Amino acid sequence: MLEEARRLERFSPPFAFSAFFSPEDTLLCVLAAESALGHLAASVAGGDGREPIRVAELTSGSGLVGLHLLGLDLSARLLGLDIDKEATRVSTRNARLLGVSSRAEFVQSDLWSDGAGELLASAMPQLMVCNPPYIPEPPDGAMEIEAGAGPNGTAHLLRALELTDALQPESLALSWCSVSAPGAIVRDAERKGYRLDTLYLTVIADGEYSGSVHKYLRGLPHAYISEQPDTIAAVAPDESASFAYLLFAGAFSRRKNGDVQAGAAGHVERICSDFARAGVTTLATATGPFALHCSILNRWDELQLRIILHGSVTNQQLPYA
Ligand SMILES: C[S@@+](CC[C@H](N)C(=O)[O-])C[C@H]1O[C@@H](n2cnc3c(N)ncnc32)[C@H](O)[C@@H]1O
Numbered sequence: 001m002l003e004e005a006r007r008l009e010r011f012s013p014p015f016a017f018s019a020f021f022s023p024e025d026t027l028l029c030v031l032a033a034e035s036a037l038g039h040l041a042a043s044v045a046g047g048d049g050r051e052p053i054r055v056a057e058l059t060s061g062s063g064l065v066g067l068h069l070l071g072l073d074l075s076a077r078l079l080g081l082d083i084d085k086e087a088t089r090v091s092t093r094n095a096r097l098l099g100v101s102s103r104a105e106f107v108q109s110d111l112w113s114d115g116a117g118e119l120l121a122s123a124m125p126q127l128m129v130c131n132p133p134y135i136p137e138p139p140d141g142a143m144e145i146e147a148g149a150g151p152n153g154t155a156h157l158l159r160a161l162e163l164t165d166a167l168q169p170e171s172l173a174l175s176w177c178s179v180s181a182p183g184a185i186v187r188d189a190e191r192k193g194y195r196l197d198t199l200y201l202t203v204i205a206d207g208e209y210s211g212s213v214h215k216y217l218r219g220l221p222h223a224y225i226s227e228q229p230d231t232i233a234a235v236a237p238d239e240s241a242s243f244a245y246l247l248f249a250g251a252f253s254r255r256k257n258g259d260v261q262a263g264a265a266g267h268v269e270r271i272c273s274d275f276a277r278a279g280v281t282t283l284a285t286a287t288g289p290f291a292l293h294c295s296i297l298n299r300w301d302e303l304q305l306r307i308i309l310h311g312s313v314t315n316q317q318l319p320y321a
Contacts, residue, residue, distance in 0.1 A: 001202045001295035017062045018087035023305045025175050028200050029065050029131035032249035033173035035198045040171040056125035059132040063091030070100045071320045079123040080106040099319035111159045131175040132156030138216050153180025161188050170254050178246035181222035183269035194252040195261040198291040205241035224272035228279035235298045
């Protein structure tokens with residue numbers, strides 16, 4: 001997984017991050033977003049005269065994923081929405097640093113507000129990206145609003161998929177994980193008319209949650225974690241973890257007439273239940289009716305990822321132009 005992190009080198013200081021940033025899922029979402037953009041570009045290919053591709057990033061945080069796409073497609077346009085005012089300020093500044101202010105707009109907006117629906121309706125995105133909060137919230141609701149995502153951890157993604165009904169984007173890039181009802185996300189995307197083309201998966205150690213979060217996740221019917229010693233040793237050789245789980249990011253495309261995909265959600269659930277039952281080695285034989293990229297990110301890799309993003313203060317290559 002760390003081999004993929006080279007593409008994040010541009011996003012070191014003065015590029016800045018907002019609260020609730022975790023680089024692992026952002027990197028995975030970048031991979032899915034690249035894949036979705038490639039798929040979309042191929043489907044709308046029309047030579048020099050084609051309209052600029054329109055991207056919307058929901059729960060955009062620093063804007064990294066959408067801004068990365070603007071670096072890949074030099075005419076694409078981006079609308080980013082985040083509930084956090086500071087995230088909007090930071091991402092707007094990041095767009096300026098990258099020299100893409102004229103193609104990127106970030107607005108403070110709650111996914112559940114009417115305003116978000118209206119902004120998206122006028123932007124008419126062809127590609128929608130969402131790497132949202134996905135931690136299942138214990139019933140006492142102890143989490144800050146930006147971190148938790150309802151009792152199953154699926155609230156934001158299901159809301160993002162609800163928004164696709166009105167917007168009908170051609171492509172989606174979504175991030176989720178094995179502790180937050182992973183099959184439900186894929187099943188809902190299928191119900192909304194999308195097929196999962198490419199799935200990126202990485203094994204990661206727990207976020208050093210307190211014991212109570214571990215206990216809560218253990219009791220959830222649709223949270224899949226692995227507690228096998230070999231799996232924990234693979235992601236946390238320093239014994240700093242009590243369980244491992246899977247991060248996912250998927251590139252989806254709108255199904256065309258007659259285009260069927262056999263049970264992608266069931267395959268994702270099987271990958272998760274095999275992982276929970278017998279650990280990391282089960283991924284060697286994991287399959288599905290989609291392109292599947294499996295990797296591992298251990299504690300040392302997590303640290304190196306942070307060094308790439310936060311370590312250099314002499315980055316001279318920021319602007320795309
Ligand atoms: C895990 S961060 C991810 C940020 C960014 N997508 C990335 O990949 O780096 C989740 C983001 O969701 C935002 N968020 C949480 N609840 C939201 C809501 N109801 N509407 C819009 N954004 C929300 C948070 O403010 C935070 O920036």
